[in-house]
Amino acid sequence: MKPLPVKKNFFSLGVIVLAVLAVNGLAFLSIRFYSGLGAVTNLDNQTPWGLWIGVDVAAGVALAAGGFTSAALAHVFHRESYHAIVRPALLTAMLGYTFVAFAVCIDIGRFYYIWHPLIMWNGNSALFEVGICVMIYMTVLYIEFLPIVTERFIGKVNFPGALAAFNKPVDALLKLLDRGLSKTMFVFIIAGVVLSTLHQSSLGTLMVIAGQKMHPLWQTPVLPLLFLLSAIAVGFPMIIFESLIASKSFRLKPEMKILSNLGSMTVPLLGIYLAFKLGDMFIRETFIYAAKFDYTAWMFLSEIGLLLLAFLMLLSRKTSGSPAMLFTAASLIIAGVLLNRFNNFITAYKPFYDTVTYYPSIGEISVTIGCIALLVLIYRFIVIYFPVISHEKK
Amino acid sequence: MIYIEHMNNIDRRNFLKTAAIGAASLTLGSATVKAADKPLSDDRIGILVDTTACVGCRHCEWACRTAHGLPAGELESYSDNSVFKEYRRPGNEALTVVNEFENEKNPLLPVFVKSQCMHCEKPACVSACIVGALTKNEDGSVTWNDDKCIGCRYCMVACQFQIPTYEWxxxxxxxxxKCDLCSERRSNGKLPACIEICPNEALLFGKRSDVLKAAKNKIKRKPDTYINHIYGEHEVGGTTWMYIAGKKFDKLKMPPLGTATAPGISEAIQHGIFAYFVPPVTLFALLGTMMWVTKWKKTNGSDEPKGKLPDVNDEKEK
Structure with a gap:
């Protein structure tokens, strides 16, 4: 088994649905660029950050964590048997971060100044750290993806007509690039892991400065650690989730052996996160807020409940053997981490002067869904044309 | 004290910048470091709002709008008291607003409280800003730089007083x-617009140390009029604008804040993670060693060529 382009038509019923959702999102997005953020979003001077930062950016970064956890597993710890999952996870991370950058670009008011942090630095700012790390990491992800592109084209360069004269030189260049990349790739792989641990945690530091404006159930000085641990915990479930969806959609045999191993490895990772999360709650005695059972408390309890349920499911041997059960457990973890990011950036943000309660607008939701749809479409396109998913040749 | 602390910060920040540039371009030493913020002057500005002296004429609102080129309307229209029915916050079209509160001691004389940027001694917005578009100036004012800002609104998330607003x-x-303490007017030798127009000496402008002394004297002389609390003396590490009042400040919708500076914990975490770039570099070295060791173990048990650097294309060769 080796990574091969999936032999499948790009178009299907699902693709059309996704395309409609994407176009709908882009339509709302055009209003944002024409009439400003106020025209599309429910954001105001009391709630400056909403769905786009909480879900598209924060949850997006967390859910792209499969890229660095799988790279660490397969390359740093050299578990060769997991190589089959590295490329799909890398592709998800690459596309995930591309969309995170896109979401940042649409959310910041002066999108044309997005390059400013490159030359205007503020070392005190957690956001600066996140911004720079994400920019470098995205570059690293693209470099890590390059061998897949060279592999696709080496020996197959075939320009039409008069350009055919370039076939040989381009092929030679690709080979040179491939050789250079395979000699230096270990630097990028380690850099990718280091950069990920840095910005996954700094994403948690972001809300620390909000101080009392953030609900005590979430506001804690260990936020960066909680963000890092939850990102590590959601990495493998995200790979399981995608891999099972891809094998269903492309009618391939699911890699159950690898996936159930990933499921078992998730147990300690998730356990560590839950221990810290609950430990933090008990040390700061914030359970009194959770025991109020109001909307905020329920949001907190559901985020923990989803993860606890998945944790208990994964403890059972039955779960890791059955694709349906494994898929359910992985989905629960993804939902739990997604809800955690939503809570940290939206539910927990309770400023002193809160004149209007924030709810995401139809426009914000449309753009978020449109972005996800577009991401899935590009993913499908790439796995059909590039050697990403490992499977038997038909 | 402030000066010493400040120097430490500058050293750390400079190092961070140098190291980051070095890592990025491998040209150590060619680092261009942004001019470090100047330490706060001992003569920095302080302003006292005496809420017992304010009559709620809202002339300051008009003067502020006029000074900042915002639609101001006629001064006469500001005597309309109906705006007090709803609590208002400073916004992108009114950098300062006055609100009315009940006066239990004398219901006929309500309490009026002016709100605007507090110009913190250790501002969260300045610490948070991704590009350093907000500056704490030597004179105490906190100002915004049009040429740098990317519109991310993290300053709005960070500010404990919810002051920065955005043109949505x-x-x-x-x-x-947000209020810039009329930096343009002051550079021409004028007072901030609100202070110049205030008819009732509700606003006292001067050196922060003098203003603080005056506030303490007022409280000492009239202990029946004022509660013994200068809001802004210690809140979030102190602010330029300070308030005295006849009733507790949380009853005047001033957020109850501790004395710890707003960016304190955040900066400590941030500099902890990046302490002289040691943790990231150590992690890199650790992972590199791990990679090499696991590879070595693998190759010493199989027929793969030895001494080859590990790479992602491993699976291709098999």
């Missing part, structure tokens, strides 16, 4: 709007 209706060139 603009798609091109939206500004972060």
């Amino acid at each position: 209706q603009k798609s091109i060139d939206p500004h972060i709007m």
Whole structure:
């Protein structure tokens, strides 16, 4: 088994649905660029950050964590048997971060100044750290993806007509690039892991400065650690989730052996996160807020409940053997981490002067869904044309 | 004290910048470091709001709008008291607003409280800003730089007083709007507009140390009029604008804040993670060693060529 382009038509019923959702999102997005953020979003001077930062950016970064956890597993710890999952996870991370950058670009008011942090630095700012790390990491992800592109084209360069004269030189260049990349790739792989641990945690530091404006159930000085641990915990479930969806959609045999191993490895990772999360709650005695059972408390309890349920499911041997059960457990973890990011950036943000309660607008939701749809479409396109998913040749 | 602390910060920040540039371009030493913020002057500005002296004429609102080129309308229209029915916050079209509160001691004389940027001694917005578009100036004022801001609104998330506002209706060139202590007027030798127009000596402008002394004297002389609390003396590490009042400040919708500076914990975490770039570099070295060791173990048990660097294309060769 080796990574091969999936032999499948790009178009299907699902693709059309996704395309409609994407176009709908882009339509709302055009209003944002024409009439400003106020025209599309429910954001105001009391709630400056909403769905786009909480879900598209924060949850997006967390859910792209499969890229660095799988790279660490397969390359740093050299578990060769997991190589089959590295490329799909890398592709998800690459596309995930591309969309995170896109979401940042649409959310910041002066999108044309997005390059400013490159030359205007503020070392005190957690956001600066996140911004720079994400920019470098995205570059690293693209470099890590390059061998897949060279592999696709080496020996197959075939320009039409008069350009055919370039076939040989381009092929030679690709080979040179491939050789250079395979000699230096270990630097990028380690850099990718280091950069990920840095910005996954700094994403948690972001809300620390909000101080009392953030609900005590979430506001804690260990936020960066909680963000890092939850990102590590959601990495493998995200790979399981995608891999099972891809094998269903492309009618391939699911890699159950690898996936159930990933499921078992998730147990300690998730356990560590839950221990810290609950430990933090008990040390700061914030359970009194959770025991109020109001909307905020329920949001907190559901985020923990989803993860606890998945944790208990994964403890059972039955779960890791059955694709349906494994898929359910992985989905629960993804939902739990997604809800955690939503809570940290939206539910927990309770400023002193809160004149209007924030709810995401139809426009914000449309753009978020449109972005996800577009991401899935590009993913499908790439796995059909590039050697990403490992499977038997038909 | 402030000066010493400040120097430490500068050293750390400079090092961070140098190291980051070095890592990025491998040209150590060619680092261009942004001019470090100047330490706060001992003569920095302080302003006292005596809420017992304010009559709620809202002339300051008009003067502020006029001074900042915002639609101000006629001064006469500001005597309309109906605006007090609803609590208002400073916004992108009014950098200062006055609100009315009940006066239990004398219901006929309500309490009026002016709100605007507090110009913190250790401002969260300045610490948070991704590009350093907000500056704490030597004179105490906190100002916004149009040429740097990317419109991310993290300053709004960070500010404990919820002061910076944003021009939501603009798609091109939206500004972060907040009181700048009339930096343009002051550079021409004038007082801030609100202070110049205030008819009732509700606003006292001067050196922070003098203003603080005056506030303490007022409280000492009239202990029946004032509660013994100068809001802004210690809140979030102190602010330029300070308030005295006849009733507790949480009854005047001033957020109850501790004395710890707003960016304190955040900066400590941030500099902890990046302490002289040691943790990231150590992690890199650790992972590199791990990679090499696991590879070595693998190759010493199989027929793969030895001494080859590990790479992602491993699976291709098999």
